[in-house]
Amino acid sequence: MSPALTSVGHQRGFIVPIGGAEDRVGEAQILRRVLSLCGKHASIAIIPTASKKEDTGRNYQMLFESLGAHSAHVLKFGEREDCEDPLALQILADCDGVFITGGNQLRLSTTLGGTSVARLLRRRNADGMLIAGTSAGAAIIPEHMIAFGEEGPSPRAGMVALAPGLGLSNKIMIDQHFRQRDRLGRLLTAVALNPFALALGIDEDTACFIGPDNVLEVVGSGSVTVIDPSQVRGNSLAEQERTEAITLTGLRLHVLTAHAGFDLETRTPISA
Amino acid sequence: MSPALTSVGHQRGFIVPIGGAEDRVGEAQILRRVLSLCGKHASIAIIPTASKKEDTGRNYQMLFESLGAHSAHVLKFGEREDCEDPLALQILADCDGVFITGGNQLRLSTTLGGTSVARLLRRRNADGMLIAGTSAGAAIIPEHMIAFGEEGPSPRAGMVALAPGLGLSNKIMIDQHFRQRDRLGRLLTAVALNPFALALGIDEDTACFIGPDNVLEVVGSGSVTVIDPSQVRGNSLAEQERTEAITLTGLRLHVLTAHAGFDLETRTPISA
Numbered sequence: 001m002s003p004a005l006t007s008v009g010h011q012r013g014f015i016v017p018i019g020g021a022e023d024r025v026g027e028a029q030i031l032r033r034v035l036s037l038c039g040k041h042a043s044i045a046i047i048p049t050a051s052k053k054e055d056t057g058r059n060y061q062m063l064f065e066s067l068g069a070h071s072a073h074v075l076k077f078g079e080r081e082d083c084e085d086p087l088a089l090q091i092l093a094d095c096d097g098v099f100i101t102g103g104n105q106l107r108l109s110t111t112l113g114g115t116s117v118a119r120l121l122r123r124r125n126a127d128g129m130l131i132a133g134t135s136a137g138a139a140i141i142p143e144h145m146i147a148f149g150e151e152g153p154s155p156r157a158g159m160v161a162l163a164p165g166l167g168l169s170n171k172i173m174i175d176q177h178f179r180q181r182d183r184l185g186r187l188l189t190a191v192a193l194n195p196f197a198l199a200l201g202i203d204e205d206t207a208c209f210i211g212p213d214n215v216l217e218v219v220g221s222g223s224v225t226v227i228d229p230s231q232v233r234g235n236s237l238a239e240q241e242r243t244e245a246i247t248l249t250g251l252r253l254h255v256l257t258a259h260a261g262f263d264l265e266t267r268t269p270i271s272a
Numbered sequence: 273m274s275p276a277l278t279s280v281g282h283q284r285g286f287i288v289p290i291g292g293a294e295d296r297v298g299e300a301q302i303l304r305r306v307l308s309l310c311g312k313h314a315s316i317a318i319i320p321t322a323s324k325k326e327d328t329g330r331n332y333q334m335l336f337e338s339l340g341a342h343s344a345h346v347l348k349f350g351e352r353e354d355c356e357d358p359l360a361l362q363i364l365a366d367c368d369g370v371f372i373t374g375g376n377q378l379r380l381s382t383t384l385g386g387t388s389v390a391r392l393l394r395r396r397n398a399d400g401m402l403i404a405g406t407s408a409g410a411a412i413i414p415e416h417m418i419a420f421g422e423e424g425p426s427p428r429a430g431m432v433a434l435a436p437g438l439g440l441s442n443k444i445m446i447d448q449h450f451r452q453r454d455r456l457g458r459l460l461t462a463v464a465l466n467p468f469a470l471a472l473g474i475d476e477d478t479a480c481f482i483g484p485d486n487v488l489e490v491v492g493s494g495s496v497t498v499i500d501p502s503q504v505r506g507n508s509l510a511e512q513e514r515t516e517a518i519t520l521t522g523l524r525l526h527v528l529t530a531h532a533g534f535d536l537e538t539r540t541p542i543s544a
Contacts, residue, residue, distance in 0.1 A: 234352075
């Protein structure tokens with residue numbers, strides 16, 4: 001599920017991974033920004049597949065409506081066969097932006113993966129539509145998704161499990177609740193498996209707004225930890241048992257806060 | 273590391289995953305076929321990075337020379353910095369085909385991943401050069417690589433570990449030593465994580481020759497098990513604990529032997 005090719009005359013839409021627990025009762029600046037990027041009379045489709053709670057979709061629907069969305073539709077996609085429903089696909093084809101809720105990212109990959117919904121999401125993002133996701137909804141965005149793992153700051157060979165994600169980008173790997181759940185170790189392990197993509201560790205109430213130009217801007221109250229493996233030299237992962245600590249040298253690390261940017265193509269930070 | 277874009281006027285080269293333990297002392301039909309697809313005066317580059325044995329590269333070098341290769345070069349790539357060596361990169365840029373040996377596929381992804389070697393291999397395959405790999409060398413070929421896992425015929429939620437591979441194709445996932453090491457369960461688990469790619473379980477002394485048209489032909493003494501998840505409905509992986517058995521319904525399964533083919537685009541078998 002690599003990124004779909006962008007049609008001539010189109011630019012890829014924004015990709016907005018959010019670290020979970022974004023503010024919804026105060027200024028809600030992340031969700032407001034999502035909405036404003038979707039346009040003035042935005043119609044939002046909400047995919048609550050990751051969540052087991054009945055009211056997750058409905059809560060976001062009311063929230064987006066209260067923030068000024070013209071309309072907000074909840075697309076349940078509880079089973080794989082729901083992902084071929086013509087009415088739901090039509091809503092996805094017509095909306096101005098998609099918001100994927102939190103929960104368990106494996107529910108997203110196992111339910112949407114290989115269906116018409118996954119293909120349409122990739123197609124529409126390639127042709128300009130914004131896709132945002134929080135927590136599990138952020139995890140599913142890249143080609144290589146962190147499915148689950150263990151806590152702790154230093155990497156160990158078997159501490160992270162990957163699965164194929166939605167594939168909106170192969171330039172990044174994403175982890176969420178980064179500071180709150182002590183996830184540096186598992187993100188470093190994910191990088192060590194094949195040190196090619198940039199890794200983004202996104203705190204709660206914090207988002208990366210990744211534009212069509214592959215420049216990322218941080219919005220929210222926390223930080224985004226960027227790990228660049230371009231210069232990695234030592235990497236002992238292949239030689240270790242699953243529970244053993246690994247050597248990993250030559251990483252570059254950047255910590256970004258609100259308004260700071262990062263160019264994913266040149267791998268350089270942009271000052272606020 | 274998604275597939276590089278093919279230049280105008282070029283076709284992608286053959287991709288040849290081999291299930292390991294291919295015949296080398298008898299007719300060696302798989303290796304002969306690899307060589308013949310590289311052309312009459314073929315120059316082969318051998319990457320023995322996966323192997324810990326000192327003589328793996330040298331043995332394949334002698335073998336390819338005895339089978340009629342014009343030249344065969346061993347490119348050691350033992351450390352990540354070796355993957356920026358101008359001389360080795362020049363050999364890779366000039367050769368007619370690349371052969372990746374067996375061993376541990378994590379040694380390949382951790383050593384080559386994100387380096388100039390990985391980029392050049394993708395570039396050259398996109399522009400027409402054949403890349404073959406046996407065992408770990410087959411595992412590294414796709415975007416989503418099976419890194420390790422457990423034996424047994426039925427899938428359990430945590431029985432397989434993925435890592436990003438070389439990314440020559442995102443249409444397939446690959447497992448090797450398929451019959452000999454009882455790997456149906458782990459391949460099904462890999463499919464269940466996100467049921468979008470075709471899964472190929474390749475027996476020992478058996479290979480898939482995947483042409484530029486994405487038609488696969490089986491060569492060798494064993495079989496290739498093809499799992500097509502297009503019609504998967506039930507999939508309980510997200511709800512299970514790691515050691516629990518999972519429900520997975522609606523798979524299509526094909527078992528192919530020598531001379532049989534399979535169209536990866538239409539997902540249909542082609543009779544021998």
